[in-house]
Amino acid sequence: MVQVNGWLAPKYLLWLWHGFGITLGLAATVALSATALGLVLAMMRRARWSWLRWLAASYVLVFRNSPLLVQLLFWYFGVATLLPETAMTWLNAAHTLSIGPVTLGWPSFEFVAGWFGLTCYSTAFIGEEFRAGLRGVPGGQYHAAAALGLGPFTAMRYVILPQALRIALPPLFGQYMNIVKNSSLTMAIGLAELSYASRQVDTETFKTFQAFGAATVLYIATIALIEVALAVFQHRGARMSHRS
Amino acid sequence: MPLSVLLDNLPYLLLGPFPHGPLGGAALTVVLALSSAILSAFLGLIGGIALALTRGWAHVVLLATIGFFRAIPVLMLIFWTFFLLPMLLHINVPGLATVVCALALIGGAYLSHAVHAGVIAVGTGQSQAALSLGLTRGQALRYVVLPQAVRIMAPSFVNQWVSLVKDTSLAYIVGVPELSFLANQVNSRLMVYPVQIFLLVALIYLILCTALDWCAMRLLSRHAYRSTTDKTRPDLPIAPAIETI
16 A cells, blocks of 8 residues: 655656656757747737738637647657658657767657647747737837838847747746646656656555655746746846846 | 548547446536536635735745645646545545546636736725725625626636636546547547547537637626626726737
């Protein structure tokens, strides 16, 4: 039965630690790709062509209003049958990429599917945060930039985006926290991240409290760290705008 | 022929083995979502009112508790309730109840802040006016502040409930036979149509969530329209639309 006393053996702590590493790696790569794609999505929602705006709006509707778990199962089980045989063997095979002294190994198909699914899901949310940020920039700023002779692209890059980013920063970091929490769902497709590892340690040792407790502490510490990072960013941003 | 296979499995996905067995599938998803929505609204109201009324260390403890439930992944909390509830209560708790418990706690934590924000937005003037009329603090909250705060926080409730519908899919992890669980079951039985099955299931969720969102927003806007037409003071000017490039 459930054992309360005694700490986990080093072997099991290593499992949890390894799972935590995968959670962090997955969350970081998803945050990067979803931020880039979210910016593209926000731009698409204010495009000149109505079909592009419509496309972006339907993307947001579909990916926000269906569960992440179903999306992950779809990418994991579904894509395997849709992709041609050669692509699947390439995805499953081991590849290495060497940049100087650093060698990057190709991750498992579970990781790739989880990364892809989480990115598609998070892009919809991050895109909406960027959109809200862009809408928060007063209309006069566009006219002022145009009056200074800036083209639409330069105005966006140097005048509008910096202000929109400052508005969108707190909700953006909230989305990064959600990415860390949502990464736990990839255990359903067999990725050995933190939740998966804690469940495995639990079934192996029956030390439920220690296994789930350690995983919970690691999750909450990560969320708290993102909160601190936001505070630091905002503080620095405020100081820099004060100085200029 | 995939279409006929999907149609054959549709009743099972929607109701589970219902007439001959326990309720499952999309119907169970709705039951899960409804019960955790009601419980989370209840917890959120209590939490929000407590946040508005407490001061000092009690407030800090409350904030920390709510912060804990906002920081923990839903899946992790489901693990906790799934293993802790039977231990604490010394009875066999069904997986369904543990999932409802976890979802209600997380939804309640998010809604506490929404309710608290709503109470603050109503303003201290309203509660002071109520107190000066001789109402007690409880009465002032119940009859003056909350009815106004509910209107402000209604959109947060709708958003939270939509994400609750999506989160019920996590019950799959502990073996509750709701829509996602049955989808996986049908998928492993058929083996060859994962794309069609998961697309169909995503579509069912999409219809559920969009319908909930649309109906609630429609109801709210009708309600808001009626309450603005009763008002004697003129409406606030509408903010100018922001131009796009």
